[in-house]
Amino acid sequence: MRMSLNYVTDAIAGQMPVVDPSLPAVVLGGEPAVSWTELRARELRYARALQRAGIRKGDRVGILLRNCVDYVALYLAVGRVGGIAVRLNWRLTGPELQFALSDSGASLLLFDAEFAVTIEGIRDRIAVTTYVSRPSTGAAPDWATPLPVFAAQESDATGFPEVSADDPVSLMYSSGTTGRPKGVLFSHGNALWIGAVQAQRWRIDERTVAQTSGPLFHAGGFEVLLLPALLAHGTAVTFPSGNFTCERFLEVARHNGTTSMLLYPFMLADLLQRDAVETLVPATLRRIVTGGDVVMPWIYDELERRLPGVELVQSYSLTEGGAVSTSLEFAMARGRESSIGRPQAMTEVKVIRPDGTPTGAGEVGEICVRSGGMSIGYWNLPDATKATFVDGWCHSGDLGSVDEDGFLTIAGRAKDMYRSGGENVYPAEVEMVLTGHDDVADAAVIGVPDPKYVETGAAIIVPAEGHTVDPEQVRRWLTERLAKYKVPKHFHFVSDLPRNASGKVLKSVLRKTYGGKRND
Incomplete structure (x- = not known):
């Protein structure tokens, strides 16, 4: 079997499927679950349609969709034909989208119909030749093909190119200190590594029901928890985009029997300040992963008091570093609440002085990361790539220190973010x-x-x-x-x-x- 994201659905086919194909694979909110059989059928149908549209290995395909099951299927389909998915933030304005699409050279754009007006305003300034509209909240414009029409024909798994772990699959645009966003490029191997390490650390398997609160165009919305759940053939629950409320999120969690969820610190604080929180979370919940900001000590106190069976995991990384670089599990957190933990498995983290030498215990320096999940570089920016990725290490631009026991603490952000x-x-x-x-x-x-x-x-x-x-x-x-x-x-x-x-x-x-x- 080829070591690529094709594994996600290929592993349920053939003589020895790794999981019952009728089990749920992906769920959007409280909607009916999509089985592994249906996810594979959608992926193959979309991949064949991309081939018919002329997408070949190395071509860029823009994805401008709100969270939905089709996002997962289309992303896997782009990877199957050897394309690179340009994962676009749907909050961006026309000029911002124009830059990302022009810089990436995307030739096909998959988008929700609600974004047609924004795209219409930049069509004459981008190189996209094929537009495919998902009729989510409106009809497709006359210059775009509706997704059901685009991918009407069923397909098998034959006739697709060989895709290896080294081939690029994802391009995510991250704003930079120069004022111009940079395209961060990831390979199939990066994705497999990112998912496998989390599955190992947090015991994610076919019984896991993982739910995230973030958008799928973000590493935090897809690569954290959902990707490892897909690779382990558990169930990935994505939350509908926009109008997030704690009540709706927890209602979805109870409906699906969520076992692991991602909540950002401000969401976690909101949850723990509610009355009868014990009745709001599902009885199946075992783990909450958080990140992006340091968790306040009172949150640990309240979680232990009110939800004693739930483990809190604080994580740290940057997009270029590969989704999760360090984590602080609940059992190690007491007395170290301000820390962001120790490196994940098969991950190296060091803190260095400006001259590149390692800092001493408690000394502040720049955090650097090295792992198999680290980005393979910036899109068409060789100088920026050389500056950030040095001798196999990703220089984060974040400042931190390591104590005598090897726990990392953030001290600030060197890049002014x-x-x-x-x-x-x-x-x-x-x-x-x-x-x-x-x-x-x-x-x-x-x-x-x-x-x-x-x-x-x-x-x-x-x-x-x-x-x-x-x-x-x-x-x-x-x-x-x-x-x-x-x-x-x-x-x-x-x-x-x-x-x-x-x-x-x-x-x-x-x-x-x-x-x-x-x-x-």
Whole structure:
């Protein structure tokens, strides 16, 4: 059997299937489960349709879908024909999508019909030649083929190209410190490794029902828990996109008998502040995985008191590093609640000084990761690839320290990124757009505390000479050009920004001045 993502559904076929093909494979929310037999049939049907549309090995296929079973089937189908799935964030604006599609050179775009208006506005500026629309909340536009028509013919598993572990399969765009997003490329082997390591660490098998709360275009929404559940032939439960509420998420978990779930820290805090939380979670729940932000000590106390049979696992990684690099299991967390744990199996983590030498115990330096799940590099950015991936190590840009027992603690973010509601926000990208406004002469963006999203953006603006900046007008202007989670919540106005001798903005000064303010 070829070592690629084809294994996910190929393993249920043939003389020795690894699991009963009639068992549930993927579930969207509270909808009826899709069996392994149906998932395989959809994947093969979609793969054959991609072949008929001219997709060949190495071609890029854009996927702009909300969470759905078809997302999983289409992603596997792209991998089966040797293509590279460009997993697009559906929150992005037209110009942002235009950049990702143009930079990747995607020739076919699969999209939910609700995004047709946004795509219509950029069609003349991208190289996509084939559009396929999933009629989720509306009819397909006349310039796109409806997915049921596109993939109407049944197919077997023959006639597809050989795909190896080294072949690329996924391209995810991550905002960067330069203000331009970078395409992070992963191979079939990366995906298999990422899934296998989690399955080993957290005992994921065919009895696992894994549920995530994030979007499937994110590593946290697909590669964490769902991918290992698919590889282990358990059940992957994805939550419908948008309008997340704790009540709906837990209702889905009870309906499906979820055994492991992913909740971001702010969601976990929301859950544990509810009355009768013991009755809200399913009796089958054994593990909650979290990440993105440090878990507050009181959460451990409340979880142990109110849900004593549920293990909390805190995880850490960055997209380039491969979904999960370290984890802090509940049994090791007491007294180390601020830590992000130890490396996963077959993963190496080190903290280094600027000269590349290892730090001592408790000394802060840059976190570096090496594993089989690490990205194979940035798309068409050789210089950025060389800067981030050095001698087999992924340099995270995050700052941290390791104690005498080998536990890693985050100290800060060297790349100036902050996280808002589980999403990475890079101030450089927001600043580049903000300073394009006629009323803005200069601007800096920082992350500030937020009671719901942990952090949110604050923009410190120098108005252009003779201009007055209207915060609401600028907010609307940014919303047209950036995903909503990237738009700063707070605006402050100054005559100039503090800078050092080389002209660099002193964001430490800005954080000291504005970091504690939550009102404009």
